[in-house]
Amino acid sequence: MRKLGAVVLLGLLSSCATHQSPTGRDQMLLFSGSEMAQMGEKSFAAIKEKETRATDKATIAYVQCVADGIITALGDTPAEWEVVVFDSEQVNAFALPGKHIGVYTGLLEVAENQDQLAAVMGHEVAHVLARHSNERVSRSQLSNAGLQIADVFLQGTANRDLYMAGLGLGVQVGITLPYGRTQESEADVMGADLMARAGFDPLQSVALWHNMAEAGGGSAPPELMSTHPSHRTRISDLERLQGQVQPLYRQAKSAGIQPRCRR
Ligand SMILES: [Zn+2]
Numbered sequence: 628m629r630k631l632g633a634v635v636l637l638g639l640l641s642s643c644a645t646h647q648s649p650t651g652r653d654q655m656l657l658f659s660g661s662e663m664a665q666m667g668e669k670s671f672a673a674i675k676e677k678e679t680r681a682t683d684k685a686t687i688a689y690v691q692c693v694a695d696g697i698i699t700a701l702g703d704t705p706a707e708w709e710v711v712v713f714d715s716e717q718v719n720a721f722a723l724p725g726k727h728i729g730v731y732t733g734l735l736e737v738a739e740n741q742d743q744l745a746a747v748m749g750h751e752v753a754h755v756l757a758r759h760s761n762e763r764v765s766r767s768q769l770s771n772a773g774l775q776i777a778d779v780f781l782q783g784t785a786n787r788d789l790y791m792a793g794l795g796l797g798v799q800v801g802i803t804l805p806y807g808r809t810q811e812s813e814a815d816v817m818g819a820d821l822m823a824r825a826g827f828d829p830l831q832s833v834a835l836w837h838n839m840a841e842a843g844g845g846s847a848p849p850e851l852m853s854t855h856p857s858h859r860t861r862i863s864d865l866e867r868l869q870g871q872v873q874p875l876y877r878q879a880k881s882a883g884i885q886p887r888c889r890r
Pocket of ligand 1: 750751754806811814
């Protein structure tokens, strides 16, 4: 058992140096895609338990319509992703490994049209594509629980429950805490690309962050504002990106990809 534990741990550690994010950044990833999907599944179930679901059919259909566009641009079919609208004033949305998207109705007051909502959704889905949760869970595992897990394995007392308890800690730290700045910028770049391919105008991402800046202050939403880069930095970065993503948007349009989602 002791040997097996050590081997498993070494396996985890040695697999970590080989990963690169979609934009070519080195990543330390300790978990497999299916482990991350399991954590995402659990977190999403917990959030669904806690939050109230929106019941307004038009609102749900509108959010689903935008999600369908983004999901299709990924090469997935809409049925593969679970999209849930939560009835809450929070100006927030998130995506989790395992193909889950959550949108709070408060966001729809700030994201004024389909393109702005697509900017947020593209950004959130990009966090998942770029395995940002995996990075955060991995980092927290190594710094805290990782050491405990190593200890447990090496003492030969490892069992699945303890391992899962460690994972649980990782989930709390990694999935529900905000992302870092590097991850945020990466999600912005990838999100703009994704929304453009889905036929949403990426210039609206700039308008969105202007709206966010105006709406800011009040009830500081977790994902979208707390550790995100300053609005000014983000807006100028997104403006600079337009040269790259507008051609993709025009291509999508001329290929007939023109979503029409209305609330
Ligand atoms: Zn983000």
